[in-house]
Amino acid sequence: MFETINIAKGVNVHVNETTQFKTINFSIKFKDKLTNEKASARSILANVLQHSNEVYPSHTALRMVLDDLYGTSLYIDSSKRGNEHVVTLNVETVNDQYLSEKGVLEKVLNLMYIVLFKPNFEHELFKESIFLREKNAIVQRIESVFDEKTRYAQQRMMELALPNHPASITSNGTIKDVENVTNEQLVAEYKEMVTENEIEIYAVGDVAPEMIASHIREFFHFKDREGSIAVPPLELVKPEQSHVLEYEDMKQGKLHMAFFTPITFRDEKFPVMQLMNGVFGGYAHSKLFVNIREKESMAYYVSSSFASQFGLMFVLAGIDSKLEEKAVTLILEQLEEVKKGNISDIELGQTKALLINQLKEALDSARGQIEIYDQYMELTDKFEPEFMINRWKNVTKEDIAAVAQQLSLEMTYFLSGKGDEKDA
C-alpha cells in the first residue's frame, strides 16, 4: 500500500501512489508523549499555526490563498493514541490533471512549509493577540463537550474511573492547563515539536513516491532527531467508586459502563477481543442491539466499543432514567451469554464479515488509509488488509468466550435527568 522513504533520522515519508482518488492527500504527524500540560499547549499550538503565519498574517489572507488553490483544505488537529499526543497537519488538494492550471502541487507544498515553519512571530513570541484568541478558542472547545450529553457522560465516567491516566486525558487537555500556558512555553513547545519530534509524513494520490520525497526534502529541510522514546503502557488502577449517579437538566438517561480487559492492541489476542466486542455490542446483529433494543424496545442506541490502546471496553445506552437497573441487568446477562460461549455460527460469521467489510471500506478513503497504516506500523512493516483478515478468520467461539471471561466491570456511570432527582 505505502512505500516508505526515510529522509532524516526520525522522519519518514510514506506514499501510496494510486489513481483511486481525484485529489492528493497529505498528513504530517508530529508525535510526542501525552500529558495534560502537553495536550493543552499543543492544542493551542495547532490552532495558532492554522490561524496565521509570517507570509499570511491574518486568517482571512490564508483562507483566500487556499480558496484560490481550488479550495484546498488545510487544517491542523490534535489527537491522542494511547500514550502519544499527535499534532497533524492535514491537507487535501485537487489533482491538477483535472484542472487547466498546473503547478498547484508545488504551491500547496510551499504553503504547508510556510504554515509549519514561518510562524507569525513578534519579538520571538507568537503574536500576542492571536495567542490569546486561540487559547480562548481551546477553552471554549473543551467547555462545549458539556452540551453533548453522550460525550459529556463518557468524559465524566473516564475522569472518575481513571483520573490523570492517558485514557482520561483528552487531546485538548484541561481548561486549567490551557489557561496556564504562556506564550514563552508555547514557543518552546513549538520548537521542540518541529526539531525533536518523530515525524511521519503521508501522501496518497496519483503521485510518485520519489517525487514527493524530493519535494519534501527540498521544501522542508527536516533535520535528524531522536524522536520520543516509547513509553510503556500505564497500568489501569481500580476506580474509587464502582457506581456513580449524576444529574443534569435533560430528558434521557445516559448509561455508561467501563470494563477492563488485559488485552490491548499489542496483544496477540487483540483480534479475538475485536470479535468479542462485535458479537456483544458492536453491530446491528449483536446481542445488545437485538436484545435490549429490538426485543425490549428500551433504547434507540445501545452498543459496546473496544478502546484497544488501553484495554478498556465501554457499553453506552440511552434509556429512560427509571430503567437503569433493568438495563444493567440485561446488559450483564448478554455478557454472560458471551462468556458461556453461547454464540451461534451465524453471529460469528456476521461479525467476521462486518469487521472485514469495515476495514476494506475504511481503506477506500485516503484519510482512512493514512490512519490505519499509521496505527498498524507498530505491528507490521507492510500493512495489507490480509494482515487482519487472516487473524480474524481463525478465531473460534471458545476463543471469544475466553477473552470475555477476562473482562471485569469497573464502573457504572449514570447521567440522569433532573426531573428524576426526587424519585431517586
Add this chain to the structure above:
Amino acid sequence: MHKVEFEQLEETLFHEKLGNGLNVYILPKKGFSKTFATFTTKYGSIDNHFVPQGETEAIKVPDGIAHFLEHKMFEKEEGDVFQEFSKQGASANAFTSFTRTAYLFSATDEIDKNVKTLLDFVQTPYFTEKTVEKEKGIIAQEITMYDDQPDWRLYFGIIENLYENHPVKIDIAGTVESIQNITAEHLYTCYNTFYHPSNMVLFIVGNVDPEQMMELVKEDQAQKTFEEPTEIKRIYPDEPKEVAIKERVLEMSVQKPKVFYGIKPEKVDMIGTDMFKHELAAQLAYELLFGRTSDFYHHAYENDWIDESYSFDYSLENGFGYALIGSDTHKPEILIKEIKQTLQKAVEKWPFGQEDLDRVRRKKIGFFLRALNSPEYIANQFTHYAFNEMNLFDVVPVLEGLEVADLQNAFALVSHESQHSVFTIMPTKKDA
C-alpha cells in the same frame, strides 16, 4: 441503457428507466473496494397530507409517520433485515429527511446478493399491530435523545420560526405523543402511495460492472408485479412570505448561548436548471458574505462573537428553503446585530465583483472534486438533485456559467427583513 460521460471528471454514469418507472443509475468507481447503494423514495416528513393511492379523498396522517415507516421496513415475518445484510458482510442503514426516505448499504463483497436484499426488503412491506406497538418504545427513545441535543433543537427552533403552515416545521420523527397514533394500516396506506417504483431512484456506486448490474436489477424488477403508476397528489398549505415568529428563546442545559439567524427565501417554486442556478448562486453569495474569508467572519472571530461551532448554510427544496447563520456565542445580541448589518449593507450596495466570484467559484469546484471521492456524497447528492430534476454532474458547468449579477439576484430573494428570524438557546438559569 444510457451512458453519459463526464470527460473532465473522468466519470461515466449509466442510466435506465425501467418499465415500472424505476430510475436506476450506476456509477462504476475504479480502484474502490466498496459498493454503496441507495434506494430512495420521494417521500419525507413533509408529505403528511395526500390522496392515498386508489382513493379520491385526501387524508392527514400522524406526525413522524415517514420516519416510523422507515424503521418498520427492516422488520419482516422471518426476522430482521439487518441480520441478512450482516451475513453478507454489508452494513445497512436508512434515513428520513423532509423530502426523502433512503435505504442503503455498503459492502465490499457479495454485491449482487446485497442489491437483491435491498430491493426485496424495500419492496416487501410487512407490518402488524404488534410490531408497530413494539417500535414505539424505540422511536420514543430516539425522539428523547434528539430532545436533549441542543444543536438539533436550535435547528428545528429556527425552522419553526420561519414557517407558519408548511409541514417542514414539524420534527421529522414527530413527537412521543404523535407516534402513539400510528397504526399498521396507516403504514400500509403511506407505503402503497409513496413506495411505487415510479416514485423511487436506485443509485449504485462503486466496484461494479454496470452492464451486469443493470441486468440484475432489470431481471429482479421484471419478476415483481406493481400497480400501474398513478400521479401522487400531495397537498401543501399556503405559506406566507413573512416568517411566522421573529424571535424566540429556549432554555437548555448548555454552557453558553447558541444562536441561529434564519432567512426564508421569497421564491421556492423553482425546479430544474432554475433551481440549480439559484441555489448555487445563493450559496456563493452567502460564502462571500459569511464565509471564512469574509469581513464579517474576520471581525466576528477576532472579537470572540463566534467560535469553532460557527456555521452558515443555504438550502433549497421545492416548496421551502432556508439560509442559516449561527454559532455558540457569549454575545448573542451583538452577533445578531452584526449579521443584520452585514445583510443590510449588502442590500444597500452589493460589495462583490468578478474577482470575488472567481475565488469562491474555484473553492466550490475544488470542494466538488474532493467530494467525488466519496461514494456516500455522490449517491445522496445525486438523488437530491434528481428528485428536483437536476443532475449532480452539471455542478461544474452551472458554476462556471454564473455571473456576479446572478449572485446579486439570488441574494435579493432572501434579503427582506420580514423574512428574517432569530432563535436562541440560553443556558438554564441555575436555582439559587
